[in-house]
Amino acid sequence: MPLSPPPRDAHGKVMPHDHQGIGSADGIIRRISEQWIITEPDGRKRLSSIAFNPSSGPHGGMSVDLQAQIEEAGLNCREFLSTTSPQCAGSIRFEAGALRRASLQVGFDPLLSNAHHGEVWGNFTDSMKKRTLPGLATWFVEIEGVAISVRPRPLS
Amino acid sequence: MPRPDDLPDFKTPPLYEVALGVQFTPTTGYQQVRVGEVWALFREDFPSVQEVAPLPPTFETFGLPQGGRVGTQINLRPMPGHSRYWFISPSEDELLQFQQDRLLHNWRKVGDKTNEYPRFDALIEKFEKELRTLETYFSSLAPQSLKINQCEVSYINHIEIENSASVASAQDWLNFVRFDQLQPDDFAMTFRRVIFSPEDKPLGRLIYETVLALTENNETIVQLTLTFRGAPAGTDINAAIDFLQYGRRLAVQSFKEITTDMAHQKWGMVS
Amino acid sequence: MTAAQVRRRFRFVKTDDASENRMTPVGYLMTNFGQKWREPVIKRLNELVALQSGWDGYDGIAVTFENAYFAVGILDACCRGDDPTPQIVPGASGDLQIEWHLEKGDIELHIVAPNDVHAWHVDVNTGFEGEGMLLTNDFTAVVRWIKNLTEPTRATVPAAS
Numbered sequence: 188m189p190l191s192p193p194p195r196d197a198h199g200k201v202m203p204h205d206h207q208g209i210g211s212a213d214g215i216i217r218r219i220s221e222q223w224i225i226t227e228p229d230g231r232k233r234l235s236s237i238a239f240n241p242s243s244g245p246h247g248g249m250s251v252d253l254q255a256q257i258e259e260a261g262l263n264c265r266e267f268l269s270t271t272s273p274q275c276a277g278s279i280r281f282e283a284g285a286l287r288r289a290s291l292q293v294g295f296d297p298l299l300s301n302a303h304h305g306e307v308w309g310n311f312t313d314s315m316k317k318r319t320l321p322g323l324a325t326w327f328v329e330i331e332g333v334a335i336s337v338r339p340r341p342l343s
Numbered sequence: 344m345p346r347p348d349d350l351p352d353f354k355t356p357p358l359y360e361v362a363l364g365v366q367f368t369p370t371t372g373y374q375q376v377r378v379g380e381v382w383a384l385f386r387e388d389f390p391s392v393q394e395v396a397p398l399p400p401t402f403e404t405f406g407l408p409q410g411g412r413v414g415t416q417i418n419l420r421p422m423p424g425h426s427r428y429w430f431i432s433p434s435e436d437e438l439l440q441f442q443q444d445r446l447l448h449n450w451r452k453v454g455d456k457t458n459e460y461p462r463f464d465a466l467i468e469k470f471e472k473e474l475r476t477l478e479t480y481f482s483s484l485a486p487q488s489l490k491i492n493q494c495e496v497s498y499i500n501h502i503e504i505e506n507s508a509s510v511a512s513a514q515d516w517l518n519f520v521r522f523d524q525l526q527p528d529d530f531a532m533t534f535r536r537v538i539f540s541p542e543d544k545p546l547g548r549l550i551y552e553t554v555l556a557l558t559e560n561n562e563t564i565v566q567l568t569l570t571f572r573g574a575p576a577g578t579d580i581n582a583a584i585d586f587l588q589y590g591r592r593l594a595v596q597s598f599k600e601i602t603t604d605m606a607h608q609k610w611g612m613v614s
Numbered sequence: 615m616t617a618a619q620v621r622r623r624f625r626f627v628k629t630d631d632a633s634e635n636r637m638t639p640v641g642y643l644m645t646n647f648g649q650k651w652r653e654p655v656i657k658r659l660n661e662l663v664a665l666q667s668g669w670d671g672y673d674g675i676a677v678t679f680e681n682a683y684f685a686v687g688i689l690d691a692c693c694r695g696d697d698p699t700p701q702i703v704p705g706a707s708g709d710l711q712i713e714w715h716l717e718k719g720d721i722e723l724h725i726v727a728p729n730d731v732h733a734w735h736v737d738v739n740t741g742f743e744g745e746g747m748l749l750t751n752d753f754t755a756v757v758r759w760i761k762n763l764t765e766p767t768r769a770t771v772p773a774a775s
Contacts, residue, residue, distance in 0.1 A: 218671030222662075225701045228717045235703040235713060236722060242673070243707040243726060250672035250706070268671070275671040304672070313734050313746045362615050368680060368727060398615065400683035402728055406691030406753035419656070419663050419682055440615065444680065447615055492680070492728040499616055545752050568616075574729045574751050 190256060190295045200246055203308035205292035211284030214254030215293060215305065216327055218268060221276040224333055233334040234279075239320040241311050248306030253295065254280070256303040265328055267303070277330035281307075285323045289315070346464055350592065351599040354611030358460055359501040359566075363470045364440070364447035365583050366400065366493040372484030373443060375425045381441055382430055384476050389430035389439055397427045397442050402493055403573045405537060405545040434458065439473060446477055452501075463591050467584065474580045491583045495572040496590035498598065501558065502565040502606070513565050516606045517553065529555045538571070538593065547573025547586070549593055551601065567601075569594040651699040655689060658702045662710060670706050678708035684728040685712060691753045697760055718763045720744070723756065735759045 190208040193201045209215075223238040241249045257264045268278050283293045291309035298304045309315070321336030346352075382392055399419075430439040436458045440447040448470040452458060478489045502516050513530070514520040520532070531554040538546045552568040571590030575582035599607070662677040669676070685702070689712070693700075700712045705724070712723040719737030726732065729750040736744030737759070747755065 220670045220674075222665070222669065222704050225703065225713060225715065227715050235701075235711060237703050237705050237711045237724065240705055240709075240724075242705075243709065247707070250670075298673075301672075314743055317734075317744070360616050364615055369678075400680045400728075402684050402687040402751070404684075404687040404691035404751050404753060406757045407694065419660055419679060449616065451616075490727075495615065497615060 188259070190253075193295045193297075196246070201294070201296040201306070203246055203248065203292055203306075204294045205287065206295045206305075209253065209283050209293050209295065209305070210255065211282065211287070213283045214264075214327070215281040215283050215286060215307065216252040216254050216264065216268065217249065217279050217281070217324070218252070218275040219277045219279055219330065221330070224276075224330070231334060232332055233336055234321065236313075236316045236321075239311070239316040241308070246308075248294070248296075248308040249311070251281075251293075251305045251307055252278075252301070253303050253305045256295075256305075260303070268328065277333075278327040279324040279335060280327040281320075281323050289319050289323065291315075346462065347592070350595050352613045353607075354613060356598075356610050357500040357502045357567075358452075358498060360449060360451040360497075360499040361460070361463065361466060362447055362449045362495070362497040362499075363466060363587055364445065364495045364497075365474065365489075365491045366445050366495075367578075368490040368492060369443045370481040370484065370489070371487055373481060375443065377484075378425075378428055378441070381477070381480065382428065384480055385430050385439055385473065389432055389437075391431040391433075391435075393429040393431060394426045395429060397425060398445060400444065400493075401495075401572070403548045441477075446474060447495075448473060467587060467591075470587075471580065471584050474583070478580065489580060490578045491575060491580070492578065493572065494575050494583050494586040494590070495570060496587050496594060497568060497570040498594045500567040500569075500598070501556075502567055504563050504565060513553075513555070516565065516603055517567070517601060518603045519601055520553070531555065538573075545573070547571055547590065549597060551597070567598075569597055648695040649693065650696055651689065651693055654699050655686065655702065659685065662702065662704045665704060669704075672706065674704070674706040675708050677704050677710045680728055681708060681710055681725050685710060685725055688712065688723060688725070688731070688753055688756075692756045692760055697764060714760070714763065716763045719759075721756065721759050721763065723749075737762055 188208065190206060193206065194204050196202050217238070219234065219238060223235045224232050225235045226232055239249065241247045252264075252268065254264050257267050268275065286293050286307055289309075291307050294306050294308065296304050296306045318336075324335050326335065382389075425443040427440055427442040427445070430441065432438065434453065436451060436453045438449050438451075440449065448466060450461060450466055474489065481487060481489065502513075504512050504516075514522050520530075531552075533550065533552045535551070536549045538549055540546050548571070550568075550570040550572065552566075552570070554566050556564055556566045558564055571593050573586070575586040599612070659677070659682045663679055663682050665674070665676040667673075667675055689700070698714060698716065700714050703711050703713065705711065709724065709726050712725070714721045719735060719740075721735040722733070724732040724734075731749040732746060733749050733753075733756060734744055734746040735756075736742070739762070749755070
């Protein structure tokens with residue numbers, strides 16, 4: 188079912204909201220750029236915490252794609268993601284319910300360039316960006332040899 | 344604003360140029376194609392224009408001592424495509440320098456060098472008006488105000504060396520220079536001090552630059568430049584003006600501290 | 615920033631003379647003062663300021679020039695010549711993050727804008743969650759953090775037998 192239009196401010200910008208039309212089990216996809224791959228001291232590669240940053244500016248949130256909406260439109264989600272230019276190296280997936288349990292809002296923010304665009308809003312603390320969100324994510328289109336996060340190593 | 348009474352003052356200082364400047368985040372909606380609109384804001388007072396190479400962003404940061412790295416330049420490609428424009432007054436003694444992230448107001452000696460310095464208080468009043476005019480213009484392009492991230496005040500002095508055959512005579516004017524028996528052919532010296540707040544936080548850097556130079560008339564001078572540069576306490580114009588006022592005080596006091604009694608006498612120090 | 619018209623006598627000296635063309639060939643470093651990290655950092659920043667619009671698959675923009683220059687200013691203030699080269703990653707809004715991931719801990723400096731830096735580090739002293747602070751232009755704390763992560767661990771003195 189198409190999502191109802193999101194709330195907008197006086198300038199027409201989508202305001203942070205939690206859209207009830209996005210179900211708890213719905214996939215929330217985040218495209219991942221190769222620019223965000225860093226190297227740990229043991230040589231393993233993983234994603235930088237900046238991959239889990241919201242954008243700045245009024246109503247800034249973390250951009251995502253809404254898997255259920257893409258599939259309802261009859262599109263293959265992986266193919267849909269691969270049509271962006273420049274192509275992203277991969278993508279990760281959250282469950283909407285898991286994000287909400289982490290006190291985040293999952294909303295709908297359609298763009299001219301992407302009708303299935305969404306946003307995740309909330310308090311992006313260090314802990315959220317460095318621990319919680321990487322812990323909730325799984326690969327959707329995996330980047331070979333790159334971990335989403337690594338278990339914090341013992342520091343001595 | 345009247346000149347503070349406790350500042351050193353001179354009847355005939357060797358002052359050659361004063362520059363007041365701010366650096367700000369490039370604004371939304373502005374592109375170089377609009378520079379004519381900016382010039383139009385100031386054209387009545389600055390009817391001539393000249394295009395020169397842009398200045399890269401400059402920031403004072405604090406942590407490790409940065410000795411030896413004065414003047415280190417980096418160049419990132421591609422450089423933003425906005426020239427620096429000089430809007431010049433009819434007598435050419437004052438100019439505004441504008442680029443997408445900077446506004447500066449300079450006063451300088453010109454021609455036979457008899458043009459009188461209008462004094463800092465008059466200059467900063469003009470500069471504040473110019474900043475507010477520019478901010479009003481930018482706010483017409485998008486709802487925004489200037490976000491100032493760096494301020495700078497520079498005093499450039501041309502100290503005539505009476506005995507140009509002896510570079511060592513520079514020590515007669517500058518009390519941190521001491522050549523004794525040495526007879527150098529030339530010299531250049533830069534040193535910097537971090538200026539701290541009462542809470543021991545860095546406020547900015549005071550930069551002293553001296554170099555032996557030749558004027559366009561081939562006169563040997565020591566060019567002494569005192570610059571105070573740093574981030575203002577806030578990003579608005581009021582904070583920038585406060586910073587420049589403070590920097591002026593520092594520069595003028597430092598000028599007195601680093602020049603000799605003989606120099607003070609020659610320049611007619613009154614306080 | 616000056617409009618002064620003087621020539622330097624006898625030998626070249628760096629000048630702020632606004633009337634001189636100070637443009638050097640783009641992409642060339644002037645000096646590195648023995649800072650091993652400088653050249654790779656400049657190379658990386660050159661990549662990041664040239665990122666295409668939408669590079670992140672959404673509305674991402676290139677790292678802004680002012681943030682890139684500020685990043686170099688931070689590193690000049692924090693890093694000794696032989697300190698390890700940081701990794702640098704772009705944010706979506708022209709921001710960037712400078713990161714060190716070393717055996718003894720991690721440091722991340724998120725440059726949102728000049729004088730607006732979210733600094734975070736984790737090491738044996740901070741505990742699992744690490745410690746964050748907002749910094750403007752004073753990076754004395756980061757100097758300490760880097761020193762903690764790069765200094766060799768002192769060998770324990772064996773008990774006398």
